[in-house]
Amino acid sequence: MSEPSTKILDHIVHLTPPGTVELASQQFRDLGFNVTPGGTHTGGLTANALVILADGSYLELISFTHPASHYPPTSPDRQKRDSNPWSHKHPGWIDYAFLGSSDPDVSIARIINERADLDRSGAAYDPEVDGGRVREDGKTLKWMITAPHEERKRGTLPFFCGDVTPREWRVPIDPPSNSKHPSGVLGIAHVRILTMTESLDAQSSQLTSVVGDPPVEHSSSGYTWSLETPHSGLGVLRPRLILSAPVDEDEEAYLAERGPGVYEVAFWVQPGGKEGTSATPYGKIVWQVKTT
Structure with missing residues (x-):
């Protein structure tokens, strides 16, 4: 099996x-x-x-x-x-x-x-x-x-x-209206994990063991894996898991205060929906328009 x-x-x-x-x-x-x-x-x-x-x-x-x-x-x-x-x-x-x-x-x-x-x-x-x-x-x-x-x-x-x-x-997917949103959100585009620069490579190795696949992208500032969702076989765009070091002072301050973890969540949005960035009272949101 x-x-x-x-x-x-x-x-x-x-x-x-x-x-x-x-x-x-x-x-x-x-x-x-x-x-x-x-x-x-x-x-x-x-x-x-x-x-x-x-x-x-x-x-x-x-x-x-x-x-x-x-x-x-x-x-x-x-x-x-x-x-x-x-x-x-x-x-x-x-x-x-x-x-x-x-x-x-x-x-x-x-x-x-x-x-x-x-x-x-x-x-x-x-x-x-x-x-x-x-x-x-x-x-x-x-x-x-x-x-x-x-x-x-x-x-x-x-x-x-x-x-x-x-x-x-x-996860009550019925009625279908449960998963329809005024913002035009369709699904998760990425989850971005923030970690310290000196921990980046070691953390990447651990995430590779968890995901079971190597990163699909790699640079000096981060790693990216392709994930699936429960409905991946139904034509939905797949999300990415991004592990990265801080790229500016705001992200450095966030990491210093909270430690490593989820920094932002991006959502696929249908054309005509929300764009750019927003925030809950406590977390960052990115709206990513679906183009394909």
């Missing part, structure tokens, strides 16, 4: 302050996105809403339900809150996920770790753990998460989300 692809972009995570999922949803509507209600994750620490795209990927608009100070310092809920990999992240683009395996007997962690051993890249993933959430309509979703071994790698290396329940429960 052939191994599953490890380069299918599943979703990108955008964090806002505690209790602000509804506010973030309105902010993204103001940017021209159609936002679909999500739900509360297992354990009740986080809640989300979704921006579903025609290429099958989506944006996850997430926030913690309460600030850390809401929980008594030694309580189990506070410990869970503090140990969440996103608990100390600044608001904005904080992480991205590739589509994992839906077969419990197929371990994405094993596949990547075996590649990394051969490549000697140093990439390492922990065994799969269970995850899930309850939708607003009461439907319970279940999935398996595969994440980098080192928490500091989250947002630079992707995590993987493999559905146990049907993916269309997690």
Whole structure:
């Protein structure tokens, strides 16, 4: 049996302050996105809403339900809150996920770790753990998460989300209007990861172990991989994963404040849609017009 692809972009995570999922949803509507209600994750620490795209990927608009100070310092809920990999992240683009395996007997962690051993890249993933959430309509979703071994790698290396329940429960593509947006957005054009210049080559080697393919472009300032999406075979343009060093003082300041991770997300837009750049209150957006 052939191994599953490890380069299918599943979703990108955008964090806002505690209790602000509804506010973030309105902010993204103001940017021209159609936002679909999500739900509360297992354990009740986080809640989300979704921006579903025609290429099958989506944006996850997430926030913690309460600030850390809401929980008594030694309580189990506070410990869970503090140990969440996103608990100390600044608001904005904080992480991205590739589509994992839906077969419990197929371990994405094993596949990547075996590649990394051969490549000697140093990439390492922990065994799969269970995850899930309850939708607003009461439907319970279940999935398996595969994440980098080192928490500091989250947002630079992707995590993987493999559905146990049907993916269309997690990503409701019906009705088709869920993935139609006033801005003209069709899908993801690129996800750009910012890292330090001195870490660029080592980080590239690790991402190659994860993606399973070498970069399609390489220069002194960065590397680019071609990814797939859940609907790649349906004529949609494929996204790119870009790893780059900062190119100006603003990017250097961003990197110094937040550390390596997702810096900007670009969207394919149909002709007549948005162009140029925009920003959420916390993250950069690029609108890229589809010309072919």
